[in-house]
Amino acid sequence: MGHPRSKPKSHAKNRPSVRSGTPDPTNPKRVAAILEKLDEAYPNATCELKHANPFQLVISTILSAQCTDVRVNQVTETLYKKYPDAKSFAYANPSELEQEIRPTGFFRNKTKSIIGASKEIVEKFGGEVPRTMDEMLTLPGVARKTANVVLGTAYRIASGVVVDTHVQRLANRLELTRNEDPKKIEQDLMKILPQDKWIQFSHQLIWHGRRVCVARKPRCMECNLETLCRARDKTI
Ligand code: SF4
Numbered sequence: 001m002g003h004p005r006s007k008p009k010s011h012a013k014n015r016p017s018v019r020s021g022t023p024d025p026t027n028p029k030r031v032a033a034i035l036e037k038l039d040e041a042y043p044n045a046t047c048e049l050k051h052a053n054p055f056q057l058v059i060s061t062i063l064s065a066q067c068t069d070v071r072v073n074q075v076t077e078t079l080y081k082k083y084p085d086a087k088s089f090a091y092a093n094p095s096e097l098e099q100e101i102r103p104t105g106f107f108r109n110k111t112k113s114i115i116g117a118s119k120e121i122v123e124k125f126g127g128e129v130p131r132t133m134d135e136m137l138t139l140p141g142v143a144r145k146t147a148n149v150v151l152g153t154a155y156r157i158a159s160g161v162v163v164d165t166h167v168q169r170l171a172n173r174l175e176l177t178r179n180e181d182p183k184k185i186e187q188d189l190m191k192i193l194p195q196d197k198w199i200q201f202s203h204q205l206i207w208h209g210r211r212v213c214v215a216r217k218p219r220c221m222e223c224n225l226e227t228l229c230r231a232r233d234k235t236i
Pocket of ligand 1: 173212213214218219220223224225226229230231233234235
């Protein structure tokens with residue numbers, strides 16, 4: 001039985017909460033304007049982790065936790081020559097692999113995840129990276145962020161929005177969410193963005209976060225979103 005005072009469902013009800021007395025910053029017109037500006041600035045934004053196939057993207061994304069893409073690419077350049085497929089990672093010597101991926105940090109946990117995920121891919125999925133979120137989430141060390149990166153970039157399947165540290169910061173600065181928890185931010189973004197923009201939007205926000213809207217002292221003078229942005233830490 002519904003609550004006697006509950007209101008009818010509406011799109012607005014699902015949007016992130018906003019400061020009272022101000023226009024809703026997640027209204028479709030403003031969101032469309034932000035998407036347009038991002039398309040203008042970053043028409044070719046894409047994943048910066050080098051990979052030749054979906055499996056390599058799983059491994060690179062696991063390695064990218066708390067590490068730059070540049071460092072991951074340096075490590076994987078030789079790593080993928082020694083371990084060319086899921087089978088070779090699945091039955092790798094753990095202490096050797098630990099040393100090989102050491103420069104990416106958290107190498108013990110990452111080794112466990114890489115070997116665990118590779119074994120699962122070989123033994124349960126016939127050596128192919130699965131194509132659904134539910135199956136991806138059964139792989140050891142793979143959470144929604146990694147699953148979204150792989151499904152979106154390697155398979156072009158939009159099953160969610162990648163929320164990394166840049167998306168987390170910029171979604172808040174642009175008032176597209178008021179949450180800090182990546183899972184809640186993802187839910188907020190999925191409600192206000194058209195699904196056919198989910199993949200490209202996170203690539204573009206990550207590029208913007210790396211190049212212009214950096215964590216400390218964002219380069220607002222160079223930002224084409226400036227007129228749409230009311231971030232408290234704007235530098236102009
Ligand atoms: S105006 Fe500044 S804070 Fe706002 S999105 Fe641009 S760089 Fe980031």
